[in-house]
Amino acid sequence: MDILFLLIPLSVVLALLIIGALGWAVWRGQFEALEQEAERILHTD
Amino acid sequence: MSTAPPSVLGNLGAMQASPSLLPTGSMPPAPGHAAAWAALDEPAEWEGFSRPVAGREGWWESYLAIDGMHCAACALTVEEVLNNLPGVEAVHVNGVTATARLQWRPQATRPSAWMAAVRKAGYGALPAGDLMLAGRRMQAQRVMLWRWLVAGFCMMQVMMYAAPAYLASAGEITPDIQALLGWASWVLTLPVLLFSCWPFFSAALRDVRQLRIGMDVPVALGVLIAFGASTAATFDPGSPWGGYASYDAVPMFVFFLLSGRLLEQRLRDRTAGALEALMRRLPDSVERQDADGSFRAVAVRRLVAGDLIRVLPGQAFPADGAVETGESRVDQSLLTGESRPLLRRVGDGVIAGSHNLTSVLLVRVQRVGPQTRYAEIVALMEQASVEKPGLVQLVDRIASPFLIAVLLASAAAAVWWWPFGPAHAMAVAVSVLIVTCPCALSLATPAAMLAGAGALARGGVLVRKLQALESCAGIDTVVFDKTGTLTEDRMDVIMAHTPVGVNRDEACDMAGALARHSLHPVSRAIAARFPAPGWVASEVEEVAGRGLRGKVARLDGSGQQYLWLGSASFCGAPVPGRGAPLLQAHLSDGEHYLAGFELDEAIRPDAARAVSSLLELGIRVQLLSGDTGQAVAHLARRAGIEWCFAECKPEVKLEHVRRLQREGHRVMMVGDGMNDGPVLAVADVSMAMGEAVPLAQAKADFIMTGNRLLTVPALLVQARRTRTIVRQNLLWAAIYNAACVPLAIVGYMPIWLAGFGMAASSLLVVANSARLARLAPEQ
Numbered sequence: 010m011d012i013l014f015l016l017i018p019l020s021v022v023l024a025l026l027i028i029g030a031l032g033w034a035v036w037r038g039q040f041e042a043l044e045q046e047a048e049r050i051l052h053t054d
Numbered sequence: 055m056s057t058a059p060p061s062v063l064g065n066l067g068a069m070q071a072s073p074s075l076l077p078t079g080s081m082p083p084a085p086g087h088a089a090a091w092a093a094l095d096e097p098a099e100w101e102g103f104s105r106p107v108a109g110r111e112g113w114w115e116s117y118l119a120i121d122g123m124h125c126a127a128c129a130l131t132v133e134e135v136l137n138n139l140p141g142v143e144a145v146h147v148n149g150v151t152a153t154a155r156l157q158w159r160p161q162a163t164r165p166s167a168w169m170a171a172v173r174k175a176g177y178g179a180l181p182a183g184d185l186m187l188a189g190r191r192m193q194a195q196r197v198m199l200w201r202w203l204v205a206g207f208c209m210m211q212v213m214m215y216a217a218p219a220y221l222a223s224a225g226e227i228t229p230d231i232q233a234l235l236g237w238a239s240w241v242l243t244l245p246v247l248l249f250s251c252w253p254f255f256s257a258a259l260r261d262v263r264q265l266r267i268g269m270d271v272p273v274a275l276g277v278l279i280a281f282g283a284s285t286a287a288t289f290d291p292g293s294p295w296g297g298y299a300s301y302d303a304v305p306m307f308v309f310f311l312l313s314g315r316l317l318e319q320r321l322r323d324r325t326a327g328a329l330e331a332l333m334r335r336l337p338d339s340v341e342r343q344d345a346d347g348s349f350r351a352v353a354v355r356r357l358v359a360g361d362l363i364r365v366l367p368g369q370a371f372p373a374d375g376a377v378e379t380g381e382s383r384v385d386q387s388l389l390t391g392e393s394r395p396l397l398r399r400v401g402d403g404v405i406a407g408s409h410n411l412t413s414v415l416l417v418r419v420q421r422v423g424p425q426t427r428y429a430e431i432v433a434l435m436e437q438a439s440v441e442k443p444g445l446v447q448l449v450d451r452i453a454s455p456f457l458i459a460v461l462l463a464s465a466a467a468a469v470w471w472w473p474f475g476p477a478h479a480m481a482v483a484v485s486v487l488i489v490t491c492p493c494a495l496s497l498a499t500p501a502a503m504l505a506g507a508g509a510l511a512r513g514g515v516l517v518r519k520l521q522a523l524e525s526c527a528g529i530d531t532v533v534f535d536k537t538g539t540l541t542e543d544r545m546d547v548i549m550a551h552t553p554v555g556v557n558r559d560e561a562c563d564m565a566g567a568l569a570r571h572s573l574h575p576v577s578r579a580i581a582a583r584f585p586a587p588g589w590v591a592s593e594v595e596e597v598a599g600r601g602l603r604g605k606v607a608r609l610d611g612s613g614q615q616y617l618w619l620g621s622a623s624f625c626g627a628p629v630p631g632r633g634a635p636l637l638q639a640h641l642s643d644g645e646h647y648l649a650g651f652e653l654d655e656a657i658r659p660d661a662a663r664a665v666s667s668l669l670e671l672g673i674r675v676q677l678l679s680g681d682t683g684q685a686v687a688h689l690a691r692r693a694g695i696e697w698c699f700a701e702c703k704p705e706v707k708l709e710h711v712r713r714l715q716r717e718g719h720r721v722m723m724v725g726d727g728m729n730d731g732p733v734l735a736v737a738d739v740s741m742a743m744g745e746a747v748p749l750a751q752a753k754a755d756f757i758m759t760g761n762r763l764l765t766v767p768a769l770l771v772q773a774r775r776t777r778t779i780v781r782q783n784l785l786w787a788a789i790y791n792a793a794c795v796p797l798a799i800v801g802y803m804p805i806w807l808a809g810f811g812m813a814a815s816s817l818l819v820v821a822n823s824a825r826l827a828r829l830a831p832e833q
Contacts, residue, residue, distance in 0.1 A: 010228075010231065013231060013234065014234060017215075017234050017235065017238050018238070020211070020238070021238050021241050021242060024207065024208070024211045024242055025241075025242075025245075027207060028203075028204050028207060028208070028245060031200065031203045031204065031207065032200050032203075032204075035196050035199050035200045035203065036196060036200075038146070040199060041148060042129065042148050045127075045129045045130060045148075048127050048130065049130055051127070052127060052130045052131075052134075
């Protein structure tokens, strides 16, 4: 079970990274106007 | 690709010179729009809707409100159109809020070019300075969302670390692994505590500094105690807190709480949306006539009374004024609740913030800026929304002793449970702190009343005092004033009769053609009732106080006659005796009597329906008037009112309302707000017609902005619904607290459940109130 001493701290670091990624997504406006982005692919330009 | 050739749009000169670039068809005359937009090209105007981009020399960032977007695809189209313009970058169009943000370089492009491009794509664009403020609010929303996401994610992760402790049997997890899990949980709870909980801590700190006790104090205290106990348990397993390392409770509780606040904020934003839509209606620039007679675009804030402005179809009126040339339909729905487009002819008034729909109007400006009715309405709505009605004040008074009781109860619970282990005692105390939130209690009334008042404002009733909405629900008698309230300020032909042998239609048309030449109320009524398009009158002269005479003929000149229209003696023809009490006018050709008209005050078209709706609601309807008995009785019959009182002087009206009140009735008085101030003041609830007086001076609790009497029953229905919902909310809050506090004190309420219960409870109250955001359908 020694591997837990590596995996648990690793999971903590990962969790902190994900929090940062969520912040990045929020500030890039990823959670606003959700439908608009979904329809972008259908839009000919 | 691009819907607009960039080479042309980029060149401002070409755009102004070429009207063909602008949409044709139903939107005449196109060059006017270009001129209006050209005003925005003045660097002095940029500050209104743009600001320089920090760190990007020579670039500006602007905000536009986009009209006519219905779906996400529309937003993409607009974005593409703007992106294809030279000198425009970083375009972001939000389909939900109908706004656009873009960066641009003055060397390469001008605001008028984007406006034209957006319009060519089939949408409307308005520069929106207020969106710069909205940008700040959006930032606040983003921080809130991030706090919520951090709490949610940490909650899941911490729960995973906690799971082994729940699943494993005693001794299965070695102490070093247990300590490792504890530290990992501690590290991930820290962001929740420091970042997600910050709003609670800062609010609690503010309360404590001002020696008050607010709703966030117990929450902050609960979080701190739970986290402190868990920390002690993790880093000093030998301490008395040894058994209490339940980190999973804190993030979970915070997550529920933030979820509640987030949803509450969204619901409230939707209610506030109506007010904001109202505030954004004024255009930024307008075409004003210069001394040389040509029209030039100027900023709205430079307008003064007396200016002549040109308002194109699709534009909003920037100021109050009177139509000088043209005839068009206007949409005043947001300001008065009147949903049908209204016809506006020469001489009619138009109000700032309403929209011109069908054709070009030249308007003489009468009032600008804060004097407009639009500004008055916005100010009144703002004022009413910050005022606290009596029930709210009562709840506020209760809330603080209630919170102190909560703190004492949780301390008492901690003391009681202390012998069973400090860790358990702490857990109970924290649950008590968290579960008994007076949030639901203090939201119960204002949430419902604001939602109710917002819906009324959209339906044509301004609520000046939220307090009155409360008393309005108990009304059992509605007293109407007559002149200007049940009736309009004009006459109406209610009967036309002709002697045997005279062509009735022809006689009426001839009277109408003659009456067109006079401004006397009787003539106006006859001309309005019989427009007589096929007839003209000439050589018309008016004899003051008696009547009109002149030549009347068909358009082709045939059938010419010299006619008299006026009082019986003026006409000079024998008038058949009719004992009607009403005002009469007669038409004759000097020898023969041709037609007679009976006129009465014009009753508002929805008066009878309003009265019957009120009667259906079980309300007594009365009519008070200073007018003579016959006229009042006649009008009461037409409106369907059973009780009427004529020849009432103001003090008699006052005494009448007081007597009703002494008999135990709760009286609502509906008047024009001008002559009946004292009666309005003495009635339990008062409502004034918004047409007659400046709104700020009207001494009434409610103001009817659209002069539609049907809003009276609608108001009473809405007030009753509001009362029902406030009662439901208060009842729920009371039941919730009565049930949960004892459960928490006896230790049956884990911390996470306490947090969930509290968030769900306030959410339920807000969602219940949101049902009031729409008026009940009119019967």
